[in-house]
Structures are given as structure tokens and as C-alpha cells.
Amino acid sequence: MKKDSKQVILKININDKNAKNICEADKITYMDGKIFQCEDGDKKFFFIPDKGRIDFIEKREFVNEMLAFKGINGKWGYVSKDGNLIEPKYDEAKDFTNDGKALVKENGKEFFIDKSGKCVGEPEVQNSLPTRWFEHPCDRSSSKE
Numbered sequence: 001m002k003k004d005s006k007q008v009i010l011k012i013n014i015n016d017k018n019a020k021n022i023c024e025a026d027k028i029t030y031m032d033g034k035i036f037q038c039e040d041g042d043k044k045f046f047f048i049p050d051k052g053r054i055d056f057i058e059k060r061e062f063v064n065e066m067l068a069f070k071g072i073n074g075k076w077g078y079v080s081k082d083g084n085l086i087e088p089k090y091d092e093a094k095d096f097t098n099d100g101k102a103l104v105k106e107n108g109k110e111f112f113i114d115k116s117g118k119c120v121g122e123p124e125v126q127n128s129l130p131t132r133w134f135e136h137p138c139d140r141s142s143s144k145e
Contacts, residue, residue, distance in 0.1 A: 006040075023047045032062060033081030048083040056088075063095040066102070066115060078102070078117075086117035 007028040008021050025038035028047070036047040037059075046054040046069070059069040066078045071088030078086040078093070092105035101112040101120060111122045 022049065023053070031067075034083035035067075035079060035081065046079060048079070048085070051083055051085060054079065054085065060095065064098060064100070066096040068093045068095060068102075076104070078115075080115060084115070086113070086115075 025040040027039040055072045056069040075088040076090040076093035077088030090104040094103040096102045
């Protein structure tokens with residue numbers, strides 16, 4: 001009977017020649033930068049060596065150095081090739097454009113974020129009521145960012 005085998009990512013300290021298993025899965029694929037995509041049974045996750053495991057349901061491809069993914073909470077977030085993470089909290093998320101912005105939707109409000117996740121404006125809307133009548137999505141308290 002053949003024993004099931006797992007793939008691993010090892011962290012090797014060349015000073016003391018020790019190796020530590022930091023990730024284990026049925027399948028590990030290097031994506032780009034610091035990102036690995038892992039599959040273990042029916043679970044899919046990213047592994048970023050200095051951040052750990054990030055579970056996801058679905059993902060897109062990298063566009064302008066950022067990848068949009070749907071977390072297990074059903075919300076969208078982003079991860080950059082260098083391992084920076086924008087936590088999955090958006091109901092909808094578009095890919096990042098060449099100018100470094102992505103259109104997202106949270107609690108029914110659409111706005112742009114930058115690659116750090118900071119709100120940087122709202123889309124221009126023609127024939128709409130003045131925005132001062134509504135809460136502007138960029139004016140939310142910093143505790144929600």
C-alpha cells in the first residue's frame with residue numbers, strides 16, 4: 001500500500017544548517033514573488049513565508065502586480081507579488097489598473113483603493129445626487145480600514 005506523500009516548503013538557516021518545515025500540502029506551486037499556491041485535499045490557500053497561510057475559495061491572475069482573491073469569508077481581498085496583503089473584506093473587487101487603483105464595493109458603496117488598501121476616491125457618477133447627502137466611503141473611521 002502506497003503512503004500518501006505531501007510536498008513541503010522548508011525554511012533553511014544556513015548559519016546553523018537547520019531546516020524547518022513551514023508549509024505542507026498535497027500540491028504546492030510557486031506563483032510569483034513570495035507567493036505559493038497550495039492545495040491540501042479540497043482546501044486551497046496561499047502561503048507567504050513571512051505571513052503564513054491565507055485560505056481562499058477562488059482567485060484571479062496577477063494584474064499590475066496584484067492578485068484578487070475571494071477568502072473563505074466570501075469577501076474579496078488582494079495579495080501583491082511581494083507578499084503584502086489587503087484582507088478580504090470587499091463584496092466586489094475589480095483588478096488594479098495601471099495607475100495603481102482598484103474599484104471595490106463594500107456595504108453597497110463603491111470606491112477606489114490603492115495598493116495598501118487605503119481609500120483614495122470614488123468613481124465619477126453622472127446624473128446623481130450630490131455626495132454630501134450620503135456618507136462618503138473614504139470618510140469612514142480609521143478603525144474600519
